[in-house]
Amino acid sequence: MCPHRLVLEHVTSRWGVLVLDALLERSYRFSELRREISTVSAPTKVSEKMLAQTLQTLERDGFVHRDAKPVIPPRVDYSLTPLGREAAEQVRALARWTGVRMKDVQRARADYDAARETAPLEIRAAVSPRASE
Secondary structure, eight states: OOOOHHHHHHHHHHHHHHHHHHHHHHOEEHHHHHHHHHHHHHTTTHHHHHHHHHHHHHHHTTTTEEEEEOSSSSSSEEEEEEHHHHHHHHHHHHHHHHHHHHHHHHHHHHHHHHHHSOOOOOHHHHHHHGGGO
């Protein structure tokens, strides 16, 4: 797989987008970050395992800094690196654009679906083999 595509997948993954967006505001402890992301993604909540994997992937890519403090109880804070801040700003801009243009996307989808429903069966079958089933 192309390394560029892999990084893009990490940054634009379901949880990657939310992690980057949240950390753009401030640093978080793991449990705080999980709560923050879960409120945004309701009704779906991020599992501890998925959040840990996402943070580890973003840390490996150089976007997230993990600061483990040697205290009892252990304290770990997550924040963005300069590279991560740059990526998060780009992701946030795309997310905002999507929000602004969502009605246009929905209209395009409805037009597409309506055109497909009125197309002759042979054309639908040629475009999508499942349409003839």
